[in-house]
Amino acid sequence: MKAAVYYGIEDIRIEEMDKPQINQDEILIKVKACAVCGTDIRIYKYGHFKIPEGDKRILGHEIAGEIAEVGTNVKGYHVGERVVVPPNVGCGHCKMCKQGFNQLCTDYEAFGISWNGGFAEYMKVPAQAVREGNVIKIPESLSFEEAALCEPLSCCYNSYQAVDTKPGESVVIIGAGPIGVLHAMINKIAGATKVMMVDIIDSRLEEVKAIGVADVLINSQTEDLKTRVLEETNGLGADIVITANSVPAIQQLALEIAAVHGRISLFGGMPKGKEFVTLNTNLIHYKELKVVGTTGSSLQHVINSIEIAASDRMDLKPVVTGRFKIDDAKEAFAYAASGAGLKAIIVSEDL
Numbered sequence: 001m002k003a004a005v006y007y008g009i010e011d012i013r014i015e016e017m018d019k020p021q022i023n024q025d026e027i028l029i030k031v032k033a034c035a036v037c038g039t040d041i042r043i044y045k046y047g048h049f050k051i052p053e054g055d056k057r058i059l060g061h062e063i064a065g066e067i068a069e070v071g072t073n074v075k076g077y078h079v080g081e082r083v084v085v086p087p088n089v090g091c092g093h094c095k096m097c098k099q100g101f102n103q104l105c106t107d108y109e110a111f112g113i114s115w116n117g118g119f120a121e122y123m124k125v126p127a128q129a130v131r132e133g134n135v136i137k138i139p140e141s142l143s144f145e146e147a148a149l150c151e152p153l154s155c156c157y158n159s160y161q162a163v164d165t166k167p168g169e170s171v172v173i174i175g176a177g178p179i180g181v182l183h184a185m186i187n188k189i190a191g192a193t194k195v196m197m198v199d200i201i202d203s204r205l206e207e208v209k210a211i212g213v214a215d216v217l218i219n220s221q222t223e224d225l226k227t228r229v230l231e232e233t234n235g236l237g238a239d240i241v242i243t244a245n246s247v248p249a250i251q252q253l254a255l256e257i258a259a260v261h262g263r264i265s266l267f268g269g270m271p272k273g274k275e276f277v278t279l280n281t282n283l284i285h286y287k288e289l290k291v292v293g294t295t296g297s298s299l300q301h302v303i304n305s306i307e308i309a310a311s312d313r314m315d316l317k318p319v320v321t322g323r324f325k326i327d328d329a330k331e332a333f334a335y336a337a338s339g340a341g342l343k344a345i346i347v348s349e350d351l
């Protein structure tokens with residue numbers, strides 16, 4: 001089979017290799033679509049602590065495909081079934097796993113990080129992942145491309161649950177990349193009446209405009225964000241602020257543009273060395289703000305996201321703006337890193 005193999009920082013090679021062999025407790029997936037995530041780009045540029053130097057890895061964790069082989073001990077799955085494979089695999093027996101928060105397992109494994117992922121023609125699902133329920137069937141109405149996007153959507157769903165957007169509320173999303181768009185979509189469904197999307201790249205704002213998910217588009221480089229948000233909210237500030245980026249100053253600004261009783265989702269993590277951010281905590285105190293963090297998603301968040309994406313309430317198709325084959329994996333990475341379009345996705349030859 002063909003695979004895009006990560007050898008180390010800025011070193012990805014397209015290689016022919018043997019199809020993975022499965023044992024009686026495993027499943028083999030024929031990958032149909034695997035989207036490129038910001039995490040893939042970060043690994044490509046800076047490496048990852050779960051990939052020791054000298055190790056090779058197939059990246060890609062936003063995975064949709066078809067079951068190609070099923071181990072003889074595996075019950076409930078059949079060849080040909082269409083599935084997604086959420087990346088975070090819990091141990092199954094720690095406190096977080098028992099509560100259903102597999103993404104918070106301290107002993108987690110992850111496809112595309114600690115295990116081989118989806119930038120290949122086939123991917124093995126190890127027994128632990130089969131047992132923990134990381135192979136989830138999808139309905140016929142959902143294309144493989146849309147299904148692959150259910151993973152990033154589920155991360156936004158996790159954030160949405162934490163801020164608990166109510167009908168009639170205003171939402172500011174800072175960062176109009178694919179993740180920002182997915183936040184906008186889920187908040188719209190939750191009933192937000194004014195979704196404001198902020199970026200510094202005009203072409204991105206244009207893409208978002210074309211999708212039609214934002215009510216207000218703001219380029220924060222040419223316009224003062226705080227002034228505009230106050231204008232758009234009768235001087236009250238936004239009920240929900242989501243920081244879909246990794247800029248410390250944006251976390252500071254988020255507190256300023258939030259309304260009284262506002263909820264702030266610090267969605268984007270900070271890069272190493274920038275994690276200490278000075279915040280005006282009086283804003284949290286006097287405005288009774290809720291500042292929440294979320295990371296990744298649980299299997300339940302993925303299941304909810306599949307339901308939404310398969311319904312007529314959400315159309316994920318326009319989020320994909322760049323399609324590539326495995327041979328062009330490097331181009332896909334460059335496209336995703338450039339910020340030019342929205343989501344880059346690697347699709348199989350026969351999709």
Ligand SMILES: [Zn+2]
Pocket residue numbers: 037038039061062151152
């Ligand atoms: Zn991702």
Ligand SMILES: [Zn+2]
Pocket residue numbers: 090091092093094095096097098105106107108
């Ligand atoms: Zn666990």
